[in-house]
Amino acid sequence: MARVPEPAAERPATASGPGRILVAVYAIFAVAATSRAAVQIATRFDEAPVPYLLSAFAALVYLLATFALARTGRTWWRVALAACSVELAGVLVVGLLSVFDQAAFPDAAVWSNFGMGYLFIPLVLPVIGLLWLRRTAPTRTPR
Amino acid sequence: MITGYSVAVALCSLAVAAWAFVSAARNREPGKPLLIGLVALEALLLVQVVIAVVLLIGGDRPGSMVTFIAYLVGSLLILPLGAAWALAERTRSSTVILGITCVTVPVLILRLSEVWGGASA
Numbered sequence: 001m002a003r004v005p006e007p008a009a010e011r012p013a014t015a016s017g018p019g020r021i022l023v024a025v026y027a028i029f030a031v032a033a034t035s036r037a038a039v040q041i042a043t044r045f046d047e048a049p050v051p052y053l054l055s056a057f058a059a060l061v062y063l064l065a066t067f068a069l070a071r072t073g074r075t076w077w078r079v080a081l082a083a084c085s086v087e088l089a090g091v092l093v094v095g096l097l098s099v100f101d102q103a104a105f106p107d108a109a110v111w112s113n114f115g116m117g118y119l120f121i122p123l124v125l126p127v128i129g130l131l132w133l134r135r136t137a138p139t140r141t142p143r
Numbered sequence: 144m145i146t147g148y149s150v151a152v153a154l155c156s157l158a159v160a161a162w163a164f165v166s167a168a169r170n171r172e173p174g175k176p177l178l179i180g181l182v183a184l185e186a187l188l189l190v191q192v193v194i195a196v197v198l199l200i201g202g203d204r205p206g207s208m209v210t211f212i213a214y215l216v217g218s219l220l221i222l223p224l225g226a227a228w229a230l231a232e233r234t235r236s237s238t239v240i241l242g243i244t245c246v247t248v249p250v251l252i253l254r255l256s257e258v259w260g261g262a263s264a
Binding site (some may be wrong): 004016017018019020021023024025027035039043125 | 217229
């Protein structure tokens with residue numbers, strides 16, 4: 001497929017250039033988190049309902065972020081901003097809770113211990129996402 | 144699962160990943176040799192699936208059949224999907240995406256062998 005060059009005056013789309021790397025990593029996490037949460041909830045939901053529901057919520061946020069970042073337009077940019085913000089808040093809150101209350105998180109979810117089980121990528125990813133969204137902010141939208 | 148073979152495939156995919164990251168650092172779009180490397184890697188993964196299926200037919204059982212099959216299917220899909228996304232817009236970022244895609248292969252192989260060894264998820 002031929003690459004369509006961006007007009008110089010416009011901001012780059014979120015899924016263009018380096019943004020495509022971000023979408024790829026988000027997609028990997030979306031698939032991993034969704035399938036893991038599905039297995040956890042399907043097979044042993046009773047063991048730890050709260051962490052597993054959090055896993056499912058995290059999976060939804062990753063799916064939404066992936067989809068929104070891969071799309072163009074102001075609305076999707078806003079959706080991506082919301083998803084990345086929720087994701088950052090989620091990994092920080094769940095990370096803190098899991099450190100102070102180990103008993104409530106008997107099984108590792110994607111956000112527990114600030115995503116340590118996933119090489120802290122869950123912590124770094126929303127930060128990079130938000131920086132990228134700032135770079136690709138639609139013009140005339142105050143940030 | 145044959146551990147030696149799995150480790151070999153994991154090492155090969157790390158080698159292809161390193162190759163991709165080096166060529167991205169040198170500002171290269173994905174070239175033909177790198178793509179041939181990916182095709183070779185996919186062939187190795189296909190052989191691994193054949194090995195796993197033969198062992199399953201022979202009566203071996205993983206910790207969780209559903210999880211094992213899911214990882215097995217995932218190991219075949221990751222490279223084609225990653226390559227499709229990477230090559231839709233060819234820049235040096237495409238090369239980075241190919242590298243990241245290759246890095247996920249050892250993770251999948253690790254999970255596959257964990258589940259094969261009796262882990263349930």
